[in-house]
Amino acid sequence: MDTAFWIISAVTVIGAVLAMTLRNLVHCVLALVLFFFGIAAHYFLLHADFLGAVQILLYVGAVAVLILFAIMLTRHVTGTEGQREVLGGKWWAGMGTAVIIAGLLWAVIRRDQLAALLPTGAAKTSVAEIGQVLVTRWVVPFEAMGVLLTAALIGAVVIALEEFIRRR
Amino acid sequence: MNVPLSYYLMLSAFLFAIGLCGALSRKNAILVLMGIEIMFNAGILNLVAFWRYKLFATPSAQLFAIFAIAIAAAESAIGLALVIAIYRQYKSVDVDEITSLKG
Numbered sequence: 305m306d307t308a309f310w311i312i313s314a315v316t317v318i319g320a321v322l323a324m325t326l327r328n329l330v331h332c333v334l335a336l337v338l339f340f341f342g343i344a345a346h347y348f349l350l351h352a353d354f355l356g357a358v359q360i361l362l363y364v365g366a367v368a369v370l371i372l373f374a375i376m377l378t379r380h381v382t383g384t385e386g387q388r389e390v391l392g393g394k395w396w397a398g399m400g401t402a403v404i405i406a407g408l409l410w411a412v413i414r415r416d417q418l419a420a421l422l423p424t425g426a427a428k429t430s431v432a433e434i435g436q437v438l439v440t441r442w443v444v445p446f447e448a449m450g451v452l453l454t455a456a457l458i459g460a461v462v463i464a465l466e467e468f469i470r471r472r
Numbered sequence: 473m474n475v476p477l478s479y480y481l482m483l484s485a486f487l488f489a490i491g492l493c494g495a496l497s498r499k500n501a502i503l504v505l506m507g508i509e510i511m512f513n514a515g516i517l518n519l520v521a522f523w524r525y526k527l528f529a530t531p532s533a534q535l536f537a538i539f540a541i542a543i544a545a546a547e548s549a550i551g552l553a554l555v556i557a558i559y560r561q562y563k564s565v566d567v568d569e570i571t572s573l574k575g
Contacts, residue, residue: 306474313483320487320510324494329502336506343513346480350524355537362541367509367548374502374552378559391497393568398496406489413481418527422477427529434538437531449542456546460553467560 308349316342327390329375333368340364354431480521487514501558501565505551512544 319339326332340363347356392398438446462469488511495507516537523533559565 309475309479316483317486317490320490323506323510324490324498324503329500332503332506336509339510340513343517346517347520350520352520352524352534352537355520355534355541358538358541362545363509363513367545370548370552371502371506374555377556378502378565390499392499395497399493401496402489402493405492406485409485409488410482413478413485416478416481419477423526423529425526427524427526427533429523429531429534433531434534438535438538442532442535445539449539453542453546456549460549463550463553464556466557 312342312345312349316346330372333371333375336371337364337368340368351426351428354434477521477525480525481518484514484518484521487511487517499566499568501555501567501570502552504567505548505555508551509544509548512540512547516540516544 316339319335319337319342322335323332323339326335340359344356344359344364347353347359491507491510491514493507495504495511498504498507519533519537519540522528523537527533555565558570562570564570
């Protein structure tokens with residue numbers, strides 16, 4: 305289990321680093337898919353099998369394809385940036401912020417006292433139990449989520465088709 | 473369960489920093505959104521690790537992660553629609569060139 309954690313973590317981190325550093329946008333999305341698969345494998349390792357399935361269906365299946373479509377619609381399919389600069393104007397400020405935040409989080413986590421307070425053993429939740437609480441205790445947030453997703457769907461179409469609608 | 477909880481927290485913090493670094497320093501707006509997705513996933517991994525290590529050992533803990541994933545999906549759909557709208561307006565997705573709101 306220990307080895308699995310390290311292997312999956314390495315794959316996940318490599319995927320994330322490549323997704324943020326490669327020049328070709330399509331390659332970036334492929335690396336992002338690797339990262340999503342790594343996260344899904346982490347969920348399976350943590351026995352959250354439903355979340356792992358959701359991760360693969362939703363992120364690998366939907367979000368990655370959505371990003372690919374956005375690249376196709378904005379970059380003339382190939383997605384290469386060629387010899388152009390890939391970093392923005394104040395990139396050093398962004399990287400500095402990321403390094404400082406990573407350092408702060410590391411310092412906090414390294415000296416945390418949480419592990420001593422946790423009960424021993426591991427939690428287990430079956431998919432049936434998740435479904436049970438979803439339609440009993442959390443039914444109102446569940447319905448609100450449906451409204452939110454519908455609003456997001458309509459909003460995305462309206463924003464993306466703005467010019468088309470105006471022309472009619 | 474041999475791995476302590478803090479390993480997951482450190483992995484998650486590291487992934488968050490990678491995503492933040494990409495989102496703040498890359499030029500292309502689509503890559504900025506990809507960085508935000510990485511940060512989202514790092515945060516949700518935290519929630520799942522907390523559930524597994526019994527900080528909140530109820531089914532509701534996983535539901536929190538599911539709701540976070542649903543909101544992230546809505547966010548990415550809207551964000552990419554905005555990128556397409558911006559591309560139509562400026563013929564570019566370079567975040568340095570989109571400066572209408574700059575003071």
